[in-house]
Amino acid sequence: SAGRAAPAVSVDRSAAGGRSHRSGGWRIADAHGNTLVSALGILFNTGAGQHILKNPLVVNSIIDKAALRRTDVVLEVGPGTGNLTVKMLEKVKKVIACEIDPRLVGELQKRVQGTCLANKLEIKVGDVLKTDLPFFDACVANLPYQISSPFVFKLLLHRPFFRCAILMFQREFALRLVAKPGSKLYCRLSINTQLLARVDHLMKVGKNNFRPPPKVESSVVRIEPKNPPPPINFQEWDGLVRIAFVRKNKTLSAAFKSSAVEQLLDHNYRIHCSLHNTVSSFLLYDIPFLCTVTCILTFIRNLYPIFHLQEIPENFKIAEKIQTVLKDTGYSEKRARSMDIDDFIRLLHGFNSEGIHFS
Numbered sequence: 001s002a003g004r005a006a007p008a009v010s011v012d013r014s015a016a017g018g019r020s021h022r023s024g025g026w027r028i029a030d031a032h033g034n035t036l037v038s039a040l041g042i043l044f045n046t047g048a049g050q051h052i053l054k055n056p057l058v059v060n061s062i063i064d065k066a067a068l069r070r071t072d073v074v075l076e077v078g079p080g081t082g083n084l085t086v087k088m089l090e091k092v093k094k095v096i097a098c099e100i101d102p103r104l105v106g107e108l109q110k111r112v113q114g115t116c117l118a119n120k121l122e123i124k125v126g127d128v129l130k131t132d133l134p135f136f137d138a139c140v141a142n143l144p145y146q147i148s149s150p151f152v153f154k155l156l157l158h159r160p161f162f163r164c165a166i167l168m169f170q171r172e173f174a175l176r177l178v179a180k181p182g183s184k185l186y187c188r189l190s191i192n193t194q195l196l197a198r199v200d201h202l203m204k205v206g207k208n209n210f211r212p213p214p215k216v217e218s219s220v221v222r223i224e225p226k227n228p229p230p231p232i233n234f235q236e237w238d239g240l241v242r243i244a245f246v247r248k249n250k251t252l253s254a255a256f257k258s259s260a261v262e263q264l265l266d267h268n269y270r271i272h273c274s275l276h277n278t279v280s281s282f283l284l285y286d287i288p289f290l291c292t293v294t295c296i297l298t299f300i301r302n303l304y305p306i307f308h309l310q311e312i313p314e315n316f317k318i319a320e321k322i323q324t325v326l327k328d329t330g331y332s333e334k335r336a337r338s339m340d341i342d343d344f345i346r347l348l349h350g351f352n353s354e355g356i357h358f359s
Contacts, residue, residue: 037099038267042081042107044211045305047232049100052080053168055209059083063221065106066166066204068092075136077128078144082108088140089117096136097121098128134157139165144215148173149189156225157234165223166202174201174219181340184320189247192238195341198224232345239358240348252347253332256322266318268357273312276355318356325350 024148044050053059062084068074072092079085079097085108088095099105103238105125112118127149139162143151148169155165169177172185177193178201179185183196193199203283205218243261295358331343339347351357 011266044178044212045101046214049078049146050080050104050208051212051214052346053083053142053205053209054211058084058205058209059087061203062140062166062168063087063091064329065222065241066138066164068138068140072137073132073135073143075139077141079108079123080104080142080149082111083148084140084142084325086111086117092120094120094122096134098124098126098131100125100127107344129154135160137163140168141165141166145170145216152177152193152223155223156193161227163224166220167222167223168205168220171204171219171300173215174221177201177221177223182338186337187248188238188241191245191344192242193223195230196230196234196238197226200224218312222238230345232348233359235253235359236352236357237344237348240351241336241344243358246345251333251335252326253323255336256326257319262319262322263355265322265358268359269318269321270312270356272355274328285320316351321356323356325354325356 044052068088068091070091070093072089073094073096074092076085076088076095076097081104081348082097085097088113099108107122108121108123112121112294124134129147133154139155152167155162163245173189176187176189179187200222202220205220207213207215207217210218211352214305227332236254240282243258244255246258247255250255323332326347329347331339331347331350334343348358
């Protein structure tokens with residue numbers, strides 16, 4: 001699996017620590033401190049997540065769990081030298097492989113060149129996080145671990161929907177994905193992923209199944225997006241969850257007393273009010289946008305006398321409104337670590353009903 005292109009290296013054999021008997025090749029440190037390991041005649045950049053899955057039993061097990069169909073278009077990220085890729089090409093209509101390292105692209109092309117599989121393989125060269133994802137039915141990948149979180153959410157927000165994703169992650173990351181309320185690993189990643197998808201831990205994969213072996217154990221996870229998705233603005237949802245999980249062991253009452261949180265929600269509240277026929281007179285000179293909105297509303301009011309503008313009191317304090325919402329919804333003394341998706345949906349509805357928004 002390849003995360004980014006391996007940097008150019010000036011190799012000093014005498015300083016490289018000699019031959020590594022475990023990997024069967026040279027082990028070298030580049031100028032950035034990344035370990036470069038020579039295996040199978042290729043220099044792998046382990047600092048960029050280049051750990052090739054070598055055990056054919058694990059490869060076959062991953063493909064079996066993906067339940068691929070003959071008509072499927074499969075997205076693979078970080079194909080490396082193609083151990084997974086070739087096996088999938090034998091079973092599906094097409095594999096779209098995203099690889100950032102041109103050297104590994106060349107290895108993959110050579111592996112299928114002149115075979116009946118070549119026409120079923122499309123290679124996209126570049127950073128998968130910076131490009132639009134193509135249409136695909138399933139995603140199967142041994143991901144570079146450093147892009148795990150951003151890629152998961154890029155995947156879950158992708159449209160049209162795909163059927164499922166079978167992904168290799170660092171063990172701890174995988175366990176966070178499936179963690180339940182009350183568990184030590186339960187976090188913002190857990191609840192955000194589980195809001196959008198069903199997540200299952202499929203199997204553990206030991207470090208010796210890779211070449212070169214990583215420093216951590218791995219796990220394979222199945223992610224199946226919820227279709228249709230929950231009727232929730234994800235930016236709003238994530239804004240709330242982010243605040244709650246900054247200190248997940250704190251009560252929500254304490255978490256929302258942060259001055260930064262209060263300033264953000266106060267700003268959002270006043271913008272919301274300005275767009276819903278409620279304005280604060282003293283803000284008209286501070287925020288041109290609000291002034292413009294107010295002028296428009298005043299013009300409408302003059303045309304239609306029934307249309308009234310209400311003002312936010314000058315002594316208004318967002319902190320008091322926040323604490324009132326928390327008490328009224330019953331979550332003032334609750335802690336994020338023990339709250340599930342339904343709890344956060346109710347809390348978000350409570351805030352939104354009072355004009356408090358998170359995005």
